[in-house]
Amino acid sequence: MTGHIEPMVGRYVHVAIDGEMHRIYFEENGDGIPLVCLHTAGSDGRQWRHLLADEEFSRKFRIIAFDMPWHGKSNPPAGWTGEEYRLTTAGYTATIRAFCRALGLEKPVVMGCSIGGRIVLNLAIDHASEFRALIGLEAADFQAPWYDTSWLHRPDVHGGEVCAALVSGLIAPQSPEASRRETLWAYMQGGPGIFKGDLYFYRVDGDLRGRVGKIDTGICPLYLLTGEYDFSCSPEDTRRTAAAIDGASVTIMEQLGHFPMSENPGQFRRYIAPVLSEILEHSTISTKQGAHV
Amino acid sequence: MSALQENACLKRMTPSPISSAAAVIEAFAGIPGLLEQAPALVARGRALDCECLLGPLDHPFHVSIRSGRIVDLTPAPVLMRSWRFSYRATSAAWSAYWEPAPRPGWHDLLALTKREEARLEGDLHPFMTHLQYFKDLLALPRRHASSVPT
Numbered sequence: 001m002t003g004h005i006e007p008m009v010g011r012y013v014h015v016a017i018d019g020e021m022h023r024i025y026f027e028e029n030g031d032g033i034p035l036v037c038l039h040t041a042g043s044d045g046r047q048w049r050h051l052l053a054d055e056e057f058s059r060k061f062r063i064i065a066f067d068m069p070w071h072g073k074s075n076p077p078a079g080w081t082g083e084e085y086r087l088t089t090a091g092y093t094a095t096i097r098a099f100c101r102a103l104g105l106e107k108p109v110v111m112g113c114s115i116g117g118r119i120v121l122n123l124a125i126d127h128a129s130e131f132r133a134l135i136g137l138e139a140a141d142f143q144a145p146w147y148d149t150s151w152l153h154r155p156d157v158h159g160g161e162v163c164a165a166l167v168s169g170l171i172a173p174q175s176p177e178a179s180r181r182e183t184l185w186a187y188m189q190g191g192p193g194i195f196k197g198d199l200y201f202y203r204v205d206g207d208l209r210g211r212v213g214k215i216d217t218g219i220c221p222l223y224l225l226t227g228e229y230d231f232s233c234s235p236e237d238t239r240r241t242a243a244a245i246d247g248a249s250v251t252i253m254e255q256l257g258h259f260p261m262s263e264n265p266g267q268f269r270r271y272i273a274p275v276l277s278e279i280l281e282h283s284t285i286s287t288k289q290g291a292h293v
Numbered sequence: 294m295s296a297l298q299e300n301a302c303l304k305r306m307t308p309s310p311i312s313s314a315a316a317v318i319e320a321f322a323g324i325p326g327l328l329e330q331a332p333a334l335v336a337r338g339r340a341l342d343c344e345c346l347l348g349p350l351d352h353p354f355h356v357s358i359r360s361g362r363i364v365d366l367t368p369a370p371v372l373m374r375s376w377r378f379s380y381r382a383t384s385a386a387w388s389a390y391w392e393p394a395p396r397p398g399w400h401d402l403l404a405l406t407k408r409e410e411a412r413l414e415g416d417l418h419p420f421m422t423h424l425q426y427f428k429d430l431l432a433l434p435r436r437h438a439s440s441v442p443t
Contacts, residue, residue: 169401
């Protein structure tokens with residue numbers, strides 16, 4: 001008798017991003033509308049494993065989660081010589097678009113969490129017509145810093161320990177202990193300075209205040225979902241952001257924090273299922289009407 | 294920070310009910326005993342030797358930690374006693390932090406500092422090198438929340 005084998009498969013795709021070749025690891029499962037999932041800062045695509053394995057969603061969606069360069073199984077590019085890693089708005093946007101092109105995805109849905117939620121807003125501002133729908137989890141145009149990121153990368157503090165301990169408070173107390181530990185495990189495994197480098201985008205380069213008003217949800221629907229226990233990107237941050245965007249959908253998720261898909265997959269499913277159903281329904285109507293979707 | 298600034302900062306914080314404050318002080322005094330019942334937490338602090346000031350804002354304790362164990366916990370002030378870092382919060386914050394399922398924004402030490410219900414001061418190095426240790430240490434009364442009237 002063989003063991004239980006999960007349905008997702010992992011592969012590598014070679015992608016040129018801003019002229020530099022990257023070997024990007026991704027996992028996928030399912031058929032249908034491409035649904036590209038973006039992990040949080042300092043973590044990797046394993047956060048999406050429950051969604052990837054979801055029997056119902058995978059019947060209608062081709063669910064894909066990739067590790068950003070320098071994260072998970074996506075190594076730094078061959079040309080990297082050790083200089084400080086810093087994620088930028090332009091670089092992050094280019095990475096997502098290049099990955100989608102490399103896989104030949106036609107009008108994918110992109111769902112991102114935390115930094116992934118922030119970049120989803122940038123995709124909505126500048127590239128809405130390329131996407132079928134955009135979903136921002138724990139997303140806001142800006143949020144107030146609550147710690148000094150220099151603690152994340154210094155030789156006299158264990159990076160894995162401090163990264164995990166900092167974000168541990170962003171997990172809802174109701175989340176199952178095993179899921180909490182799994183979520184933190186990825187933070188304990190990040191490369192030195194990578195979480196800090198991601199937060200350069202989050203804290204410094206990716207301030208979208210004053211820009212989100214340009215988002216046209218008539219071109220691409222935008223869904224924002226934030227956990228009530230997220231004090232980094234708080235429900236108030238998301239509501240404030242959505243107030244500037246006509247037609248943005250906002251949901252505050254109970255008993256969830258900053259990592260809904262990994263800290264409590266069952267609770268998250270209750271909130272994301274209706275969103276995916278609505279996207280599916282909208283796509284079906286558009287197809288019947290002959291619109292290009 | 295000047296005394297005036299400090300008072301202004303304190304005024305923004307939630308005032309704590311007196312009955313709760315007494316219970317919080319009592320609960321703090323019980324933390325060393327709870328730590329002794331948590332050998333895994335002591336083990337995580339095995340490399341930690343530290344003098345710190347922890348507790349309610351106006352009734353903190355000098356805490357001496359050696360190899361992860363609290364070897365002394367004495368109410369402040371103690372004449373000329375030094376400490377490396379201090380984490381102090383309103384009594385209301387401690388009561389909320391120790392609820393079995395704390396409310397959003399009251400569930401983490403750094404959530405409390407963000408909402409200005411707690412203050413973190415001094416040389417933060419021992420606190421940051423042992424951040425999860427201190428989060429778990431200061432959450433120990435949560436397990437015994439029924440003994441902390443709110």
